[in-house]
Amino acid sequence: MTEIMVVDDDHDLRESMAEVLGKAGFSVTQASRGEDALELLGKKNIDLILLDLVMPGLGGLELLGRIRDKAPRMPVIMITAFASVENAVAAMRQGASDYITKPFRIDGLLAAVGRVLEEARFESCRTSLDLDTVLSCLSNPLRREILAQVEQEGTLRFMDLCRKLELEDHTKMNFHLKILKEAGFLQQDENKLYLLTSLGTQVLGCVRFLMKKLAD
Structure with missing residues (x-):
């Protein structure tokens, strides 16, 4: 089963995303802090990360860089408020796969997840196959x-x-x-x-x- 990690300090939003993804057939791991996310990344087989751009402590952009160091090919979707879209675009320049803006629709979230997972699978094929x-x-x-x-x-x-x-x-x-x-x-x-x-x-x-x- 595809494992998705949701990293967001907003408990209600994190739980809501986990519920939506779980109903869609994904296994979900949650982290409220960037430090916890890095620890979980080393312990679990994560296929995709949903990462809040603005968090206390280790912020989204810095955490993205740490993720890239540990798992260079890990697909990451940034979660951002509409006013921070420019920062999300900057995150994509640093290796994020996509971004979604809050508040988001369920179908928009699932579409972004499906699209990024498909692209990740194809990239895996391209690099690993003869x-x-x-x-x-x-x-x-x-x-x-x-x-x-x-x-x-x-x-x-x-x-x-x-x-x-x-x-x-x-x-x-x-x-x-x-x-x-x-x-x-x-x-x-x-x-x-x-x-x-x-x-x-x-x-x-x-x-x-x-x-x-x-x-x-």
């Missing part, structure tokens, strides 16, 4: 269809895949499955069922994000 292998493997439409079917069903047997893709040539299916397995996108369990690897799931997420961006 793009030549990915592009070579997914250039074939049948292999893309195989991955999509396995993702949709969770697990599939060889014959079920052939039927779903209306492919009677089993030799051809075996050939493409072999390529997907060698690329690390597919695996088989002890019952010979095909399922996506974590790498395969990551690759499909990146492809969807890229296609969406190209369509926008």
Whole structure:
């Protein structure tokens, strides 16, 4: 489950955001001070941080710099009052992913979170994947269809895949499955069922994000 840390000294606002994010399916960690946030960052697997720009003690901009030192690729969304938008833009120049202004709508908060998480996943793919292998493997439409079917069903047997893709040539299916397995996108369990690897799931997420961006 995606873990989001909310860092804000305003207890009511922090609790409200945690409730909204929790109902949206996220796991939420809360911190009321910048120092606590840094400590939690070292202990938990955080995927995204919502960070108030103005806090007593360790302020948002300084904390952003500390976060960048500890976790350079951590996506951070700044929370700011409308009058402080210029400071939020300055924070983005220092590495923040986005900002939202208070008061904000629930749909605006969730849209910003979803957008930044998608971008973070794509960046993770870009930096961690062998793009030549990915592009070579997914250039074939049948292999893309195989991955999509396995993702949709969770697990599939060889014959079920052939039927779903209306492919009677089993030799051809075996050939493409072999390529997907060698690329690390597919695996088989002890019952010979095909399922996506974590790498395969990551690759499909990146492809969807890229296609969406190209369509926008």
